[in-house]
Amino acid sequence: MANENVVDNKKTSEEFRKNLIAFMQQKGFVWGPSPEIYGGISGFYTYAPLGKLLKNNVENSIRKIFQKQDFWEVECPTVLPKIVWEASGHLGGFTDPVIKCSKCKSTFRADKLIEEKYFELGEEGKTAPIENDKMLTVMSELGIKCPSCKSEFEQEIKSHNLMMKTTIGLDTEAYNRPETATTTYLPFPRYVEFFRSKLPFGVFQIGKAYRNEISPRQHLLRCREFTQAEGQFFIFEADKKEYPAFDKVKDKVLPFWTYTAQNEETGVEHITLEAAYEKGYLKNRAYASCVALAYNLFESFGIPVENMRLRQHDLDERAFYADDAWDLEVKLNAFGWTECCGVHDRTTYDLDQHAKFSKKELIARTPENKKEVPHVIEIAFGTDRPVFALLDIFFEKKDKDQGKTIFKIPYHMAPVKVAVFPLMKKAGMPELAREIYEDLSEKYIAVYDQAGPIGKRYLRVSEQGVPYSVTIDFDAVEKGICTIRDRDTEKQAKIKVDEIEITLDKLFRNKIKFDDLDVIEN
């Protein structure tokens, strides 16, 4: 499934990154930094047509998985007044450690410089210390210099607030939200009403968030404007341990990497969720079920299982309110193991804070009619990283003598599902092909292309990840028989023109295999 590119060292991954980003730009997946005609600003990107289709597929997968688990989607404002961010703690403590070059005065995130250095040294996944003075020591030990001009850094790390400030009305101080989570908690009394006081319940939100990062340099992985997708599961504390829906997922085998295993440098354990729970890796069945849900989401995007692991936060890595915390990490060719989702038991922290600041009672009633603040388990991720991961994992750059560059995205996630080509621009082929294209467009994202030699057109759509191409030749016009081509095997088969749609439908739903068709033997 995954491609053969493996990151061995800095050079390979830099080379890969360069190729990958050029591919994204040239083939119409991601453009930027945006706005390009004005020089571009770090951390802002544009989803080009194919990238946007891919992102929509990721977002629709999220909706489908959450909805099946009875989570309901909401959409909350992205701009909120100051008091909200005082309550959430973002105005006080939401800062990045910034260090400045003593010579060129460029600014960088100290923790990211350290982690990039670890990655180069083959110590993937090792994290920077949290305190500013410890970071300075580590930077000096590792001999980290300014990436721009190679000079020494100033011996000071400053805390830079990440919030983008704005104004509502004439003078109300407000901020572009730095996360969706806080905004999802605010309508809590409405949820209790909507769910008719029945807990547990889940809600989720997919939407923009903003962090004024200092010199973000990791493409879609670290943007100043990005799309988050976060599920919030509200449950009474007493119900967490025995949560019954756990039974549906308990036999699922997942790759657990506990903090003990990380410290003792033992590997990932592939065990069932139930075994992990019994061993005490996961504190309760409700939290364990949310970890399974997170994994399920990333599986649904088509991320290969061998590229995923669940990494437990060490005690000193957790937010002070977090009762348990695991990350889902995805192995990228361009950046190594990368955090793509976090599952956090936030307990009553957020509701308590907003109750305090808003002076409203944020409670639900237990079956015994007792007022209680429920716990919140959060599944926090975004959609930019999954899109980046899919491009990173399934892009295969080949040298000319080795074959063709191809985007081997799993078929169900392909941005464009089918291409229609007239073999030649004559004898009714373009007219018939156009008609078929228009019919297929009712159901699928399709492209029509009549320009250039057929081989070049096949190549072009392989680079775009299009699973199937339909070619309209003389036989199609005269006998109603056309050719369908499979992207990965490059096999071709003859099918009836009036069975194209049903054939595609069966192929996409795995009702038939390509080899079940009338394959042309070469």
Next chain:
Amino acid sequence: MANENVVDNKKTSEEFRKNLIAFMQQKGFVWGPSPEIYGGISGFYTYAPLGKLLKNNVENSIRKIFQKQDFWEVECPTVLPKIVWEASGHLGGFTDPVIKCSKCKSTFRADKLIEEKYFELGEEGKTAPIENDKMLTVMSELGIKCPSCKSEFEQEIKSHNLMMKTTIGLDTEAYNRPETATTTYLPFPRYVEFFRSKLPFGVFQIGKAYRNEISPRQHLLRCREFTQAEGQFFIFEADKKEYPAFDKVKDKVLPFWTYTAQNEETGVEHITLEAAYEKGYLKNRAYASCVALAYNLFESFGIPVENMRLRQHDLDERAFYADDAWDLEVKLNAFGWTECCGVHDRTTYDLDQHAKFSKKELIARTPENKKEVPHVIEIAFGTDRPVFALLDIFFEKKDKDQGKTIFKIPYHMAPVKVAVFPLMKKAGMPELAREIYEDLSEKYIAVYDQAGPIGKRYLRVSEQGVPYSVTIDFDAVEKGICTIRDRDTEKQAKIKVDEIEITLDKLFRNKIKFDDLDVIEN
């Protein structure tokens, strides 16, 4: 189709608005102004679970219609640096006329106060003058006073800029975008590459925009944060007149209300697009096709045709660069005829401006290989207004003696598609109903409900607009036969438990009618 509520006067529409907004809040469609626990800020709303599903349906309709017309979706940043908005003209001229109460100092938009007064007087659709001094005169003629305290206004109208300012990095001045359009134009050189220099081409964007309105008071119709959906069609000037795809839509009958007809107070003409073109109502076939596309979008949302009209801008109403401009208006019970979409021929204005400010050549090459700046025809709308319109038009509040409140949303747009109820909480009914609910959830947005008498549960889902309810009784458990109920007719039919999904599929795709089922005669 549409309900019987007709706006006769101020009182009726105020009463209707009150009921409609209460319905949206209580049933889980739209909450706000948000954040409610902190008192709420005008112009910010939260899409609650049912409202968000409805909004997703609207947005997916937009994608489907645009994609069928070969428009490609992009997603551009929502925060852009100052220079972009200098080029677009938003920093200079994007202002609202604001007037202040001489007593309570509340501020309002003068133009909106005038238009609200016209509406009360039965002069729907009449617009306020553009110049500040003329507005003052009209306000005085109409005797408009402060809506808050009924005092006189100060005799001055100030221009208030609508942009929400922020900062990127340490000190780059930037703004939350006030529209998607400008951001869609910026990657123009990339489009030319992506479409391999073949014009015309279309792109669209669905995303947030921000306008710091003064005291917005029209619920989702005028938000400070809102979702736009805008299509941009790039075409060489020489190709606009004979645009061949016009032939596919030319026989479509549309409701045209030219500015001449508005001034002469003659009515709307229902004529074909071709007739409208021949009469000179629409300047060219490319523009006419975009008007048809706009209408097609709103038809796809399920807005009844009798609630739509196309209103031409008068010459002095158009933006100075606009070569032609028509609005699609929707008749609302709460606010009368309301602009929901504008189709503007922006000519080369935007590309010229950004070429000038970015010092980049923004051109394409004609088939004769001549450099040329293409024209842009814009289809500008949003998704909040269609959601509001669907709720406004299909909500039927009934008094207790008149029957039941119902949300008669067209079935294809319903947020939740099916409800599953066990008749009683015993004899295996909840278990079977739950299993059916889980199966149906694979394909449809479904709800499960076992609380309360069955009649109350039917009522509850009718208020939510759920088209079909499936009830699991003794027969279902013992003989595999259950009951399906139609929302609008309240008819019930017997169907096999293992044919629920296929029956729903046929009903939603109009392959069968409800009466074709084994309907139970009362």
